[in-house]
Amino acid sequence: MRAAAILRGGGVATLIAVAAPASAQELDRPDVQDLVLGAGADAQPGPFREYACGTDGGPASIAVAGFDEFARCPKESGTGLHEIAFRYDDEIEYYALAMNLKPVADRYGGTRFGSFPVIVSALFDDSGILRGYRVVTDDRGTVRERRIAYAMGVFAKAQFKSGQWTCSSEPLGEGETPLGNQFVKEDCSTTMPGGQTAKLRVRLLHRPGQAAVDPFTGEKRVGQYESTARLEVFDAGWGSER
């Protein structure tokens, strides 16, 4: 996982170094996969930006100065952990824009997991040790980004290949309907050799009351569906209900 992060960073340096001054090699941007499970708040990579208490993968809540202020964020009832949301730094994105390296800017624009806009958060225990992190697709993207957000599940599985993923597909619930002839309602989990676990929840469906076409007027409705993926990675011994 860490090796993959280093490779990603190396890729940026290589791409930018082609057209940029020497200072480009000093640029690197950590992401959520660079977080170190089992290490303290002060040992985590950074800097990230806009640290704030998380809301179970939703929009950020109260702003905090950094990971070391984890105790200011309330403990989650489900995991017993303190969630701190953050966003990625945009220095590389704008460096690439200034150098007219649009593909690099697109790749490093915003807070993304692969190419998917996401909300990321770190999960700390009461003693400030990182016990997990959370990656949830961000519904605030463009219509197209939202439509394909569920595909982050495929990317997430590819990031954790060291363990065997176990998945279960649920049938549609009452009032839920497919998008055209397609729906995904899948819950997956895997355990890695070190005992860390990953959980993945993927959804692509119309929820009750949602439809592509208004049943009364016949007008097309845009964005009335759920297309989401939610990834949680936990340190060994963490992640189950507490």
Added chain:
Amino acid sequence: MRRALIVIAMLFLAASAPLAEDGTARAAFLAGTSNDCPGCDLSRANLTYRDLSGANLEGANLTKARLHRAVLAKANLRHAVLAGANLNLTDLRFADLSNADLSGALLYGANLSAAVLPHARLIDARTQHATLARADMSGVDWSGGDATEARLPGAILTGATLTNIHAPQADFRRVEFSGADLTGGTFFETVFSGADFSGARLRDADFRQARFENADLTNADLSNSQFQQAWTQGIVLDGSIRDNVVGLRIPTK
């Protein structure tokens, strides 16, 4: 002999005193306890996101420094060397950059509204989407720069050198270009409405689909430039040189 040694020691101390002073100021500046560091060597320093409003950095060496999203509003950067520095998205409103060297600097999306930059060097600077409204840029050397979609309404560029600048879709409304040299520039769809080009050189430039409404080109040299589909209502061309100009529609009086 002893007297000679004392003299040498005193000379050494006198020479090293400014260095020590500079080192102290630099350490305090980098530690964030001070915002002033005139004349300091801050090359390659990481100052991203730093609030340096009103800082005194006159004559400082900030070559290739990282200042992404830094706030430098009203800062004193006279004679500072910012060559190759990363100033993307910086706030430089009302900053004094007189005679500063910004060659090759990255200023994407930076805000330099009402900044003072007379005789600054902006050679090959990358100022795409930057805002320089009402900035004083008289005598600057901005040759070879990229100013795509930059906004400079009301800026002063008298006597400036903008040779081979790339500035498509930029906004130069009411800019004073008198005596400036825009030779070889690319200004596709750029807005020059109400600009003053009197006595300026606009040779070998691309002004296709640019807007020149009510611009003053008195005594300007437009030789070999392209003006296809440019908007020229109210343009003043008295005494202008127009050898081999392509596509320029001269309005009837």
